[in-house]
Amino acid sequence: MMTEDQNMNAADQSAAGIDRRRLLQLGGISLAALGATGLAAPAHAEDTGWDKTFPKSDAVEHRKVSFTNRYGIALSGDLYLPKDAAGPLPALAVAGPFGAVKEQSAGLYAQTMAERGYVSLAFDPSFVGESGGPGYPVASPDINTEDFSAAVDHLGQQTLVDRNRIGVIGICGFAGMALNAAASDTRIRAVATTSMYDMSRVMARGYNDSTTPEQRAAALEQMSQQRWADAENGNPALAGGLPDTLDGVDNPVVQMYFEYYKTDRGFHLRSVNSTTGWTVTSAMSFMNMPLLTYIAEITPRPVLLIAGENAHSRYFSEDAFAAAAEPKELMIIDGADHVDLYDQTDIIPFDRLQAFFGQHLA
Numbered sequence: 001m002m003t004e005d006q007n008m009n010a011a012d013q014s015a016a017g018i019d020r021r022r023l024l025q026l027g028g029i030s031l032a033a034l035g036a037t038g039l040a041a042p043a044h045a046e047d048t049g050w051d052k053t054f055p056k057s058d059a060v061e062h063r064k065v066s067f068t069n070r071y072g073i074a075l076s077g078d079l080y081l082p083k084d085a086a087g088p089l090p091a092l093a094v095a096g097p098f099g100a101v102k103e104q105s106a107g108l109y110a111q112t113m114a115e116r117g118y119v120s121l122a123f124d125p126s127f128v129g130e131s132g133g134p135g136y137p138v139a140s141p142d143i144n145t146e147d148f149s150a151a152v153d154h155l156g157q158q159t160l161v162d163r164n165r166i167g168v169i170g171i172c173g174f175a176g177m178a179l180n181a182a183a184s185d186t187r188i189r190a191v192a193t194t195s196m197y198d199m200s201r202v203m204a205r206g207y208n209d210s211t212t213p214e215q216r217a218a219a220l221e222q223m224s225q226q227r228w229a230d231a232e233n234g235n236p237a238l239a240g241g242l243p244d245t246l247d248g249v250d251n252p253v254v255q256m257y258f259e260y261y262k263t264d265r266g267f268h269l270r271s272v273n274s275t276t277g278w279t280v281t282s283a284m285s286f287m288n289m290p291l292l293t294y295i296a297e298i299t300p301r302p303v304l305l306i307a308g309e310n311a312h313s314r315y316f317s318e319d320a321f322a323a324a325a326e327p328k329e330l331m332i333i334d335g336a337d338h339v340d341l342y343d344q345t346d347i348i349p350f351d352r353l354q355a356f357f358g359q360h361l362a
Helices: 020-027 105-115 141-156 173-184 199-205 213-233 252-261 314-323 350-360
Strands: 060-068 074-082 089-095 119-123 161-171 188-194 303-308 328-333
Touching (some): 060 105, 060 141, 074 105, 074 141, 089 105, 089 141, 105 119, 105 161, 105 350, 119 141, 141 161, 141 173, 141 188, 161 350, 173 199, 173 303, 173 314, 188 350, 303 314, 303 350, 314 328
Parallel strands (some): 089 119, 161 188
């Protein structure tokens, strides 16, 4: 487990000294080294035919799709269907991690669940990847929650899909949005999360709720002033992402994210976390709009929360489990860290996910 001095503890910073490191935390890439812009790509070229970070399955049919959320934003998705399947079938909408694209973890989850009999839709949230938006990466607790419901809309229009058997999977920061969507959209019959982050909580309070009221006020003041600069420049400033190298970086969480987002393992040119990072002001709405206020209202529909034993984010899943009503399940994966559940197929409990949705989408 992470110790206090290994976390980027907001208590280590004075209210007057909130800097780019704090803004990176608020922006959602969790931890990033000071002075690193994260703009460079590793030395490899993407496959123009199959642009995912995982191998293509011969057991699945893949289609590019697009659909629109209720705010009129066009969303881009990858639809994975069991090959030669006959409907009606259960379906899953999958998104995350926060700052990732559908060609990364979400696509791997969707393809794997399609191999197991589910029509699965991995999608880019609004303002990210190939989905619509102003041309720079920004996040919204409301709009990104709506994106899950829009994905359900799209799945329910597919002739292969039984619209009464639709669930969602949220990974990392989009786990909180998935839970929030399920709390209000009763068409979501079951929800599972892996390596959950509550983005509103971490942005408002810092890791382990360590942000002081003075630090919160200073962060809001800095972002408010940043809006003047953004308005004058005509474009919002970007916070920057992970460092381009690990030279001089000894923080294990930064190292963990780097090994996924900045190497051939998980790098993608459209990924916010692999490239530019979020806008400096992305955290503003999250700081005043808690995502999990109504998590108990998901009941009687089931919740499955999966976290790594050694994940710095584990407490988000544990606290969400405590707040949720039955039926609910918390699954801790022995020896796993946060990023292991992004792409390590020998660690991600796909058998449990299949059993969970098989039971509750029956």
